[in-house]
Amino acid sequence: MNANILDETTGLPFIGKPYTIINRNHVRIGVIGLTTSYIPHWEHPDNIRGLVFADPVKTAERYVAELRPNVDVLVIAYHGGFSRDLQTGAALEHLTTENQGYELLKMPGVDALITGHQHRAIAEVVDGVPTTQPGYRAEYVGAIQLDLDEQLHINHANAQLIATGNFKEEPTILDLVAPLNDQVNDWLDTAIGTVGDNMQVTKHFEARLNNHPFIELVNQVQMAATGTHISNTALFNDEVRGLPNEVTRRDVMTNYIYPNTLVVEKLTGQDIKDALEISGRYFDVTVDGELIVNPRFLEPKVQHYNYDIWSGIDYTFDFSRPAGNRVTALKVNNQPMSMTDTFEVTMNNYRATGTGNYKMYSIDKVVREVQIETADLIGDYIADHPNIQIPQPTNITSKGFVWAKTN
Numbered sequence: 358m359n360a361n362i363l364d365e366t367t368g369l370p371f372i373g374k375p376y377t378i379i380n381r382n383h384v385r386i387g388v389i390g391l392t393t394s395y396i397p398h399w400e401h402p403d404n405i406r407g408l409v410f411a412d413p414v415k416t417a418e419r420y421v422a423e424l425r426p427n428v429d430v431l432v433i434a435y436h437g438g439f440s441r442d443l444q445t446g447a448a449l450e451h452l453t454t455e456n457q458g459y460e461l462l463k464m465p466g467v468d469a470l471i472t473g474h475q476h477r478a479i480a481e482v483v484d485g486v487p488t489t490q491p492g493y494r495a496e497y498v499g500a501i502q503l504d505l506d507e508q509l510h511i512n513h514a515n516a517q518l519i520a521t522g523n524f525k526e527e528p529t530i531l532d533l534v535a536p537l538n539d540q541v542n543d544w545l546d547t548a549i550g551t552v553g554d555n556m557q558v559t560k561h562f563e564a565r566l567n568n569h570p571f572i573e574l575v576n577q578v579q580m581a582a583t584g585t586h587i588s589n590t591a592l593f594n595d596e597v598r599g600l601p602n603e604v605t606r607r608d609v610m611t612n613y614i615y616p617n618t619l620v621v622e623k624l625t626g627q628d629i630k631d632a633l634e635i636s637g638r639y640f641d642v643t644v645d646g647e648l649i650v651n652p653r654f655l656e657p658k659v660q661h662y663n664y665d666i667w668s669g670i671d672y673t674f675d676f677s678r679p680a681g682n683r684v685t686a687l688k689v690n691n692q693p694m695s696m697t698d699t700f701e702v703t704m705n706n707y708r709a710t711g712t713g714n715y716k717m718y719s720i721d722k723v724v725r726e727v728q729i730e731t732a733d734l735i736g737d738y739i740a741d742h743p744n745i746q747i748p749q750p751t752n753i754t755s756k757g758f759v760w761a762k763t764n
Contacts, residue, residue, distance in 0.1 A: 358373055358374060358376055358388060358390025359371070359372055359373040359374070360375035360389055360416050361391050361394065361410065361412070361413050361416040364409075365408060371407075375389065375390065375416075376389040376390065376420055376424055378424075378428060384430060384505065386428060386430045387424040387425075387431045387432065388432045388433075389420050389424065389433050391413040391416060391417060391435045391436070391461070392410075392435070392436040393457070393474055394412055394413055394454050395437075396410055397710075398455075398711065399706070399712045401706060401726075402720065413435060414460045417433060417461055417464060417467075418464065421466045430468050430469070431467055431468050431469075432469045432501075433461050433470050433471070435457075435470065435471065436473050437457055437474045438455075438456040438458050438472055438473070438477060438490060439458040439477075439479075440452055440456040440457070440459065444483065449657045450653075455474075456475060462483055462488055463484075468514075469503065471501070472488060472489065472490045475658050477490045477492065478490065478491070478492040478497060478518055479518075480499065480518045482514050482515065482516055486514065487503070487514040487516035489501060489516050496521060497519060498519045499518055499519075500518070501514070501515070545605060545606045545610070546605050546606075546607055547606060548604065548605055549604055549606060549739050549740045550603075550742065550743040550744075550745070551602050551604065551743060551744055551745070552574065552739060552745045555747070555748075555749065556574065556599045556600040556601070557598060558592065558597055561592060561595045561661075565592055565664055566640070567749075567750075568666055569599070569666075569750070571592075571600060571612070572666045572668075573747050574747055575590045576588040576589070576666075576668035576669070577668065579731070580668070580669065580703055581738060582619055582729070583619055583727055585669075586701075587629075587667065587670055587700055587701070587702045588668050588702065588704070589702065589703075589708070590666060590705065591661065591665050592661060592664075593614060593615065594659065594662065597612050599612060604739050609736045610732050613731055615705070615731075616732075617706055617730065617731045618726065618727060619706070619726065619727040620703070620708075620709035620723055621701050621702065621725045622702055622709060622719075623699050623700070623702075623722055624699065624701075624718075624722065625696065625697060625700075626687070626698055626700065627697070629687070629694065629702065631717045632665070632717055633684045634681050634682070634683060636664050636665045637676075637681075638651055638680045639654055639664035640674070641676075641680075642677065642757070642758050647759055648676060648755075648760065660713075662713075663714075667753075668750065668752065669689070670688065671687070671689075671691075671753075671754075672684060672752070673687075675757040676756070676757040677756075677757030677758065683757075706726070709723065
């Protein structure tokens with residue numbers, strides 16, 4: 358089902374139909390399919406050419422009005438999440454059009470809302486309307502129960518998450534995929550090169566604060582692939598463990614988990630400084646002066662991937678200063694960076710659209726791209742440079758805090 362991704366020419370859903378009606382035990386269940394309209398902010402224009410991403414709330418209003426008289430139960434299935442607290446409506450993140458689940462949940466005529474996109478684990482009932490979001494990696498299945506009376510009116514609603522890890526594997530499926538699974542595992546476990554003994558990431562907080570050889574490797578790969586001298590990337594989550602000395606394809610893919618490609622943008626020195634200030638919000642200082650991760654990057658969902666670490670420049674954060682004014686030194690080639698000069702900077706395609714509140718990045722600043730997934734570039738780079746040795750980077754200086762015992 359697809360109600361709000363439209364063909365630019367016809368104005369109709371570019372594929373599928375906007376809703377379906379399921380008849381089950383004499384109950385008519387209407388389901389409207391929607392997705393976030395924010396996709397053009399991160400997707401390359403060539404991949405969505407000819408498509409219009411209509412506002413899901415306005416689209417839902419139209420189809421709820423059309424469908425409600427013809428069904429007993431109306432469900433919205435929305436590939437999007439919540440930018441507001443479900444109970445209070447308070448903003449949880451920058452209010453864009455990426456996660457409009459709260460507005461859909463409050464829409465008259467909606468009996469249940471199924472969500473996704475943020476990969477949060479949610480099962481709640483809000484003002485009688487149940488909603489779910491089943492985490493990620495298929496860790497849960499969302500289950501919504503609606504109890505109807507004889508007149509098919511809902512008199513009770515419940516939402517829960519069922520953990521998939523409690524279920525046994527299906528032997529027939531395992532047998533079916535075994536030959537291909539064996540081939541894939543053989544390919545994944547083939548050694549491709551060595552990178553030294555300092556690529557393991559054990560202290561993620563420190564790695565983000567001070568840079569790390571593994572991050573430096575990723576940035577070196579990105580610069581080599583695009584012909585630039587400045588690059589940024591992120592330590593996407595705390596499951597990233599870095600690389601052993603002898604690296605396999607599996608090691609690469611379990612450490613660089615997204616199918617990103619690379620984009621080069623021409624940025625001014627001021628753009629770069631502004632971007633660093635956005636990253637500088639990732640850390641915060643307690644009343645006791647201890648450095649912590651800003652709670653906004655942990656709740657309502659973990660966003661380590663929105664903190665970028667740079668190579669090719671030297672910069673200083675003073676965390677005693679207010680957020681937005683923490684970059685106190687910025688150099689390139691050992692000289693202060695001019696705020697008016699322009700520089701080519703490599704980043705992933707997700708960041709290049711400005712996602713993560715990096716408003717200084719935009720498609721109109723793109724000068725070239727590499728349409729090869731970064732994980733493949735990393736694997737090929739290691740294979741082509743079989744004895745990589747990268748020391749601990751020293752290009753980031755951080756001050757204005759005391760070290761917390763828990764870090």
